[in-house]
Amino acid sequence: MSLTIRLSLLAGVLFYAFFVYYFLKKENLSLKYSLLWIFFIIVMLIMIAFPQLVEFVGQIIGIKTPVNTVFVMVTFFILLILLSLTSIISRQTMRIRKLAQTIAIMEEQLRKLEKSK
């Protein structure tokens, strides 16, 4: 990978890192959900610092241009993060449903209690 690509990638990654830090500080992002992003940033930094590593990985999975290896890995991470998002949404849907059902059952009880007063 040329120095230009590495420097542009570094700028991009630092930009990302800043946003993650900013959101964490503002408590708009819980640490639990930021872990995947932080991991992503670390992997990117390693790839920028050791371009030989990118070339090595590229040879293993059969990609000639090193920068394409970077793209593939970024895509992989995006998919991973998307999947984890879907999983979080599913879990929250289930929790919200449970809450709504409990409220409905309690509301009926309350109505009956008030009527019998």
Added chain:
Amino acid sequence: MKIIGLIPAFNEEENIVDTVSSLLLNCPDVDYVVINDCSTDQTRSILRKNNFNYLDLPINLGIGGAMQTGYKYALEHEYDIAFQFDGDGQHRAEYIQDLINPIIEGDADLVIGSRFINCEGYQSSNIRRTGINILRWTIKVTTGVTIHDVTSGFRAVDKKLMTFFAQNYAQDYPEPESVVAAIVNGCKVVEVPTEMNERKKGKSSIGKTKAVYYMIKVTLAIFFYKLIGKK
């Protein structure tokens, strides 16, 4: 034995009074609860005005979540048998006794009221019957059990399945999935012949574009249930 009818209702202001009165007329000994799935019409105020027994969901959960609320309610109030009875007037109250008899006699855990045994009454449209045939075949292949009317929401369950459904109930379009879940978990499923009415007023929950999604989702879900096996 304590028996309760679960009546899911979403925007059924035109049908709900008839549904509940026909239930009370035909089965004066059973209790009932209407589950208002956050209707946007007058359903709620009609329920209150008529002094019906009802649950009021604060957000719209869809038929699966609404039915599950009913099962939770039935479990909490220690009912022995719960049966589903649609709020749109499609199900006929005179068949409720037939529906719960196999459970009282201990012959079944789940009883489904089926339109396609004696083939009387409203038989649904051609395209829907084709869909139902595909689902029946899918269930037959995956579980080895033939269920004639897999999409029928007219069904009764015993305490064992009531407990199970209160914990795990399929969302979106739950009818075929919940049958498969019951079979996979070792429940005995029996079908009894019934007639159904065409819905009187209002719209069905499944339109044309949704039908495609329905078929794909339900077929996948059936295979999925078979795959993950017993819960």
